[in-house]
Amino acid sequence: MKADALRGHLDSLILAVVEKQPLHGYAIIEALSARSGGELDLPTGTIYPALRRLEKAGYLDSSWSEVGGRKRRTYELSSAGRNALAAHRQEWRTFAKVVSGVLGEA
Amino acid sequence: MSAVDVYLADLRAAIPGPSWTRRDLLREAGDHLEDATAAYTAAGYTTAEAEALALRDFGSVDDIAPGFRDTVAIDAARRTAILLVLVMIPQAFLWDGGIDLGASAHSVAPDSGLFHVLDIVIAYVGTAGTVGAVIALAVTAIGQRWLPVGRRTARLTATWSLATAMVVPIIGFTMLVLTGGLTVILALCALAFMAAPFALVALSAQRTLAAC
Known part of the structure; x- marks a missing residue:
């Protein structure tokens, strides 16, 4: 799946992968890749501006912590991020149901 | 100087402006590339091959720099x-x-x-x-x-x-x-x-x- 197809959804995908536990940038990329079955095809460097944007928007909190013996900036979901993720999930379910209802008639 | 070092220097040069945010972003990018290189090396690639693959995945400076510039600005x-x-x-x-x-x-x-x-x-x-x-x-x-x-x-x-x-x-x-x-x-x-x-x-x- 190309980056263009992901436009508008990347933020929600990032919020989803840090939902359970705080992760650093590389771990977020790995989680995105694993949960998409390797189908996400975007330059991994694009994730860092997105992480910073989500943090400034109040959806993520970040802190420097020691991971594997090295200092890493780790990101975790804020309460506002949790609400935004829940809202996006609901929107996505409705959207998918509508589109499936039409496309599935073939 | 490794390929990753050259890449990070090029990326730094492509992001003008205040140094504090740029420094943070480049540090994260460096950490990421180090992790990715280590993962490819563990998978059996040579260091040079691993770095090349990590950089390919990360994206070219031309592709990545605009997003970093937006963040810094x-x-x-x-x-x-x-x-x-x-x-x-x-x-x-x-x-x-x-x-x-x-x-x-x-x-x-x-x-x-x-x-x-x-x-x-x-x-x-x-x-x-x-x-x-x-x-x-x-x-x-x-x-x-x-x-x-x-x-x-x-x-x-x-x-x-x-x-x-x-x-x-x-x-x-x-x-x-x-x-x-x-x-x-x-x-x-x-x-x-x-x-x-x-x-x-x-x-x-x-x-x-x-x-x-």
Whole structure:
């Protein structure tokens, strides 16, 4: 799946992968890749501006912590991020149901 | 110098502007590339191959730099807006409130048309500058939830802040001179409480513009 197809959804995908536990940038990329079955095809460097944007928007909190013996900036979901993720999930379910209802008639 | 080092140097060169946000982003990028290289090396690739694959996955400097530049510029704009708000808020107190520098120069406002015009202009410019800075602050922070914020917003914030930081002190000093009671102490107060803080805002705005 190309980056263009992901436009508008990347933020929600990032919020989803840090939902359970705080992760650093590389771990977020790995989680995105694993949960998409390797189908996400975007330059991994694009994730860092997105992480910073989500943090400034109040959806993520970040802190420097020691991971594997090295200092890493780790990101975790804020309460506002949790609400935004829940809202996006609901929107996505409705959207998918509508589109499936039409496309599935073939 | 490894391929990753060369890449990070090129990326650094492609991101102008204040160093603090850029340093953080580049550190994260460096950590990422180190992890990715280690993962490919563990999978059996040579170090050179692993670095090449990690860099391929990360994206070319041409692809990645615009996003990093936006981040640096928006962070710089947010800092400039915060600084402008912090500098503007005490100005009313300094000039019309507790300290009342204008009245210290002359207990009665001079009967000059220019003085009255400037008095009105500085009130509007000050209010507009503060309101604009608060809006810019909101847009470059929580506003990113709903609005596509990028270098254009950063440039607008910086230009607005720079204009406010230049116009307010010029008008302020002119008004002090027009009172006819300007003393060395008052001039020093105006330098300390007005010129110096607005100079910091102007410097921050220029850094933001450099990041755009």
